[in-house]
Amino acid sequence: MEVLIGERLTLEDLEAVVYARRPVALAPAAAHRVDRARSFVQELARSGRAVYGITTGVGGLAAVAVPVEQTAALQANIVRSHAAGVGEPLPPEAVRAMMLLRAHALALGYSGVRLETLHTLIGMLNAGIVPLIPSQGSVGASGDLAPLAHLALAVMGEGQVMTGEGVRAAAEALQEAGLRPVVLAAKEGVALINGTQMMTAVGALAVLRAEVAARTADVAGAMSAEALLALPAAFDVDLHRVRPQAGQQRSAANLRRLLAGSRLARPADRVQDAYALRCLPQVHGAARDGIAYARQVVETEINSATDNPLVFPEAEKVVSGGNFHGQPVALAMDVLAIAIAALGTIAERRIDRLVNPQSSGLPPFLTRGGGLHCGLMLAQYTAAALVAENKVLAHPASVDSIPTSGNQEDHVSMGSIAARKASRVVEHVEQVVGIEALCAAQALDFRGVEEAAPAVRAACRAVRRVIPPLEGDRVLAGDLARARDLVRQGTLLKAAEEVTGALE
Secondary structure: OOEEEOOOOOHHHHHHHHOOOOOEEEOHHHHHHHHHHHHHHHHHHHHOOOOOOOOEOOHHHOOOEOOHHHHHHHHHHHHHHHOOOEEEEOOHHHHHHHHHHHHHHHHOOOOOOOHHHHHHHHHHHHHOOEEOOEEEOOOOOOOOHHHHHHHHHHHOOOOEEEEOOEEEEHHHHHHHOOOOOOOOOOOHHHHHHOOOHHHHHHHHHHHHHHHHHHHHHHHHHHHHHHHOOOOHHHHOHHHHHOOOOHHHHHHHHHHHHHHOOOOOOOOOOOOOOOHHHHOHHHHHHHHHHHHHHHHHHHHHHHOOOOOOOEEEHHHOEEEOOOOOOOHHHHHHHHHHHHHHHHHHHHHHHHHHHHHOHHHHOOOHHHOOOEOOEOOOHHHHHHHHHHHHHHHHHOOOOOOOOOOEOOOOEOOOOOHHHHHHHHHHHHHHHHHHHHHHHHHHHHHHHHHOHHHOOHHHHHHHHHHHHHOOOOOOOOOOHHHHHHHHHHHHOOHHHHHHHHHHOOOO
């Protein structure tokens, strides 16, 4: 089934296009809106009026008039001059998401591009032609200018792209796909590069992965709770009923289901557990609330018109404003980074309790031959290193601003930086949660995994299918990578859900 653009997109639509390679098509009603907006732009270009980016320069050159006969040259020059990105290329998945979101924004009918330009962008996406876009250079207003300019450059048949055959010249890849490079007309260069689609694309993918990581963190937390014989009172339904924070409620409910049916005996003389266990629903729940906020902002943004100027043909007006400003997304990405980092911080504390015999009552570092063997000692080091790095990455980008364009653009969002940082934090937390699951499975081998709750046993089996028990020291790097993939690919979560049903 095709994903239609120009109506409403969900994060699940984006996921289907980016990862499942679902084809994209223009919604029938959207074509009419695009044509109507284009006709109005053509009228504006012929009118001689000073219209930003159509008959004038851009940024600090907005006061410079451009003759109508130089309109096409202006648009091409805008794209070429703004293609100033640096750094490592964005991952192909992020670029595919950018292409989808930019095409969808144009299809809303407020940008004034031609249908043929929009169809070329859609054709590139469906053909697997992915522009090579440097990851750095956007300050988040006027939108993601540099990254989107590299995207637009490929639409023009310039620059480089990635295909199944590797990195190639854009013109060559377009020709093989039966697509013609676009010669930009009035406003099209501005429309293609002005918007928040880079930060939103990277942020959307980070949100989707964070949601899986958060649910999986409940699974790994339940595994640790069983291995450390945590007291079930911490997950009591009445306890959580009287503090109705939404995320906390969901996490506590998940943990009750994950721990149901445990036959592991709890110590009779223990009154309460350490916070990493006792406050698991409260901390995981707060993280979930932060992730939910980021999803709400991103879902709104992907369905927004964010370029400048915007045209409203039914009202016969063109408005030069600031919808390109990335502050909403920047704030949401900073919240996402902080929220997901908290999952890693508390998971690392549970890892430490698992490998520390003073808190676990299990063999030191979960090995029988302590001294000759180091066991999982360094797994906790790795988790600690990632958590420490997350503390730096969680520093907000959105509180900073450096004026650009001759002080015309005197407040910027740094939204692309916030989104890239958040994505990096998610990667780290996926690894930390994987390490927790690995350590908990090893601990439960000592504790008696067959006495654990059925959902926890299922999660342990998922670990053991790809990582054998640690009988003696071996290189841990491969084990840690496989543990990370259990989280990232949703395998650990699905294994537990086969027992519990879908976790919230």
